Amino acid sequence: MTTPILQAKGICKYFGAITALENVNLHVSAGEVLGVIGDNGAGKSTLMKTISGLNPASKGEILFQGKPVKFNTPRDARDLGIEMVYQDLALAGNLPIAQNIYLGREPTKRFGLINRIDHKRCLEMSQEHLDKLKIHVKSAKQKVEELSGGQRQAVAIARATAFDANLVIMDEPTAALAVKEVSKVLDLIKRLKSLNVAVIIISHRMDDIFAVCDRVMALFHGRNFAEDSIKDTSHDELIGWIMGTTQNKNGSRNE
Amino acid sequence: MNDTSTKSPMINISVEMRAKIGSVLDRYGILILIAIMMLVLHILQPDVFFTWRNLTNVFKQTAWQATLALGMFIVIVTAGIDLSVGSILMLSLMALAITSKAGFPWIVVMVVPIIVGVICGYLNGVGITKLRMPHPFIMTLGTLYLFRGVGNLVSGGVPISGFAEQVNFLGTGRIKMDWLLGEGAREYIPVSLIFVIFLYLVVWFYLEHTQHGRWIFGIGGNPNAARAVGINVDNMLILVYTICGGLAGVAALILAGRTNSGYPNAGLQSELDAIAAVIIGGASFFGGRGTVIGVFSGVFLMGLLRNGLNLMDVSVFWQQIMIGAIIIIAVYVDVLRREITTRR
Numbered sequence: 171m172t173t174p175i176l177q178a179k180g181i182c183k184y185f186g187a188i189t190a191l192e193n194v195n196l197h198v199s200a201g202e203v204l205g206v207i208g209d210n211g212a213g214k215s216t217l218m219k220t221i222s223g224l225n226p227a228s229k230g231e232i233l234f235q236g237k238p239v240k241f242n243t244p245r246d247a248r249d250l251g252i253e254m255v256y257q258d259l260a261l262a263g264n265l266p267i268a269q270n271i272y273l274g275r276e277p278t279k280r281f282g283l284i285n286r287i288d289h290k291r292c293l294e295m296s297q298e299h300l301d302k303l304k305i306h307v308k309s310a311k312q313k314v315e316e317l318s319g320g321q322r323q324a325v326a327i328a329r330a331t332a333f334d335a336n337l338v339i340m341d342e343p344t345a346a347l348a349v350k351e352v353s354k355v356l357d358l359i360k361r362l363k364s365l366n367v368a369v370i371i372i373s374h375r376m377d378d379i380f381a382v383c384d385r386v387m388a389l390f391h392g393r394n395f396a397e398d399s400i401k402d403t404s405h406d407e408l409i410g411w412i413m414g415t416t417q418n419k420n421g422s423r424n425e
Numbered sequence: 426m427n428d429t430s431t432k433s434p435m436i437n438i439s440v441e442m443r444a445k446i447g448s449v450l451d452r453y454g455i456l457i458l459i460a461i462m463m464l465v466l467h468i469l470q471p472d473v474f475f476t477w478r479n480l481t482n483v484f485k486q487t488a489w490q491a492t493l494a495l496g497m498f499i500v501i502v503t504a505g506i507d508l509s510v511g512s513i514l515m516l517s518l519m520a521l522a523i524t525s526k527a528g529f530p531w532i533v534v535m536v537v538p539i540i541v542g543v544i545c546g547y548l549n550g551v552g553i554t555k556l557r558m559p560h561p562f563i564m565t566l567g568t569l570y571l572f573r574g575v576g577n578l579v580s581g582g583v584p585i586s587g588f589a590e591q592v593n594f595l596g597t598g599r600i601k602m603d604w605l606l607g608e609g610a611r612e613y614i615p616v617s618l619i620f621v622i623f624l625y626l627v628v629w630f631y632l633e634h635t636q637h638g639r640w641i642f643g644i645g646g647n648p649n650a651a652r653a654v655g656i657n658v659d660n661m662l663i664l665v666y667t668i669c670g671g672l673a674g675v676a677a678l679i680l681a682g683r684t685n686s687g688y689p690n691a692g693l694q695s696e697l698d699a700i701a702a703v704i705i706g707g708a709s710f711f712g713g714r715g716t717v718i719g720v721f722s723g724v725f726l727m728g729l730l731r732n733g734l735n736l737m738d739v740s741v742f743w744q745q746i747m748i749g750a751i752i753i754i755a756v757y758v759d760v761l762r763r764e765i766t767t768r769r
Contacts, residue, residue: 273651
């Protein structure tokens with residue numbers, strides 16, 4: 171197997187006296203979709219935030235393409251093409267789609283002594299990118315607050331992938347969606363996979379996990395609990411992992 | 426049972442029509458209000474109101490308030506509030522007066538209030554972010570008292586008058602119109618008007634066409650979104666409050682020119698006027714929404730109202746009642762607009 175695009179080793183995270191993550195390991199490769207499951211409070215979101223730089227780990231090592239890196243802010247992670255789609259989507263509803271996609275990284279052009287935003291290019295690039303992902307909206311000028319839940323999710327994913335992302339992390343991408351919107355988001359994830367992007371999704375919906383994931387890992391009480399290729403596991407087994415009842419050793423078959 | 430149709434007066438209007446009314450109200454609501462008001466004032470005071478002299482007077486009187494409101498606007502876009510701008514203005518004004526009295530050259534006297542304003546604003550920003558104040562309201566409420574106290578302390582609480590001509594230029598300077606209207610014309614353009622328009626244009630450009638500006642709106646829309654894309658929200662907030670303080674310092678400079686004096690009561694309650702102008706101008710108190718032209722209109726509307734009521738010899742008490750009513754009406758119109766435009 172090739173070197174994973176991202177590897178996290180021995181991640182620990184403490185909030186005061188509380189241990190949220192204890193010695194957690196994770197790896198994901200390009201073009202692979204990794205599902206992360208676990209009960210509420212198992213540490214899934216916390217783990218993802220250590221990788222995205224929003225909430226750096228207390229201890230542990232992160233390797234990007236085999237080289238150790240340190241993420242102190244989301245900026246550091248984004249500079250390496252590691253993007254996160256947050257559960258609350260983290261979009262600014264008052265801004266148009268295009269400005270949300272490029273928020274923080276707006277295309278600029280020189281204007282005298284200062285850099286001004288190139289609104290025209292921003293709009294063109296957004297439209298192009300949305301087309302590439304087959305996301306349909308009336309116009310990239312539309313404000314995000316006017317969109318449906320599924321469209322918002324799509325915009326959040328578009329933002330995560332606007333700069334040739336290597337890894338996209340998604341926290342509960344389908345939890346807040348209407349049934350008919352779920353399949354569109356799952357299609358979007360498959361499209362990312364086909365573009366050789368690594369994807370990590372946190373989900374409570376077993377159907378989603380089985381629809382898109384190549385591999386699945388479970389956290390329990392802030393520790394690695396079990397992990398297997400999706401082909402070799404079953405719905406019931408995953409439920410067991412979430413409940414913390416049936417365990418297999420990392421990577422080993424459960425038969 | 427047809428009583429559902431009486432619940433909302435808008436229920437019978439088609440969706441397209443609603444969107445249209447909404448966007449017209451959104452864009453031109455306040456301008457329509459100003460036009461109506463000017464018309465009414467013109468009808469009531471046909472000889473005085475629509476004269477060059479009177480209208481330039483309104484501008485001269487409101488120039489410093491417009492500058493204050495501009496800073497307040499940027500803060501409100503981030504969903505914050507700065508209650509201390511009136512006190513920053515007073516402290517800056519007193520600093521200007523003291524430096525002037527001490528005999529410093531005019532250029533120093535002009536720069537000092539802006540530096541004082543910037544420092545005060547910076548302190549506000551640092552307090553809000555680094556001291557992790559639960560809301561900007563608290564920090565700036567504290568500095569509202571603090572800055573005014575310092576201003577009184579350093580000036581002894583007495584007025585200091587008489588500044589150099591150059592210092593007063595921004596507040597009282599006139600651009601003669603002889604070249605346009607012929608020799609001996611008495612009409613002129615106040616320098617303060619030109620200057621304020623210039624400030625508004627700069628801030629408009631900053632907010633609409635620079636990354637910082639978009640980040641400020643992004644923070645106002647959803648600070649978590651801004652954080653998630655790697656914007657340093659704390660630093661941006663410090664910058665925003667610093668700009669607001671700096672503009673309060675500039676307002677002090679304009680006011681100094683107008684009154685030729687630094688006085689302890691300067692800017693008393695003017696933070697509330699500034700907030701009122703921003704809200705009347707259509708900015709959302711919850712951040713992320715509003716336009717520079719709206720703020721200018723809000724200031725102008727309040728100036729017009731005061732002017733008109735003064736011309737008609739209406740008591741100051743009625744002015745307070747009217748301004749209070751207008752704030753409520755303006756926000757109610759905004760609420761209606763939102764109800765009309767949202768689909769659900």
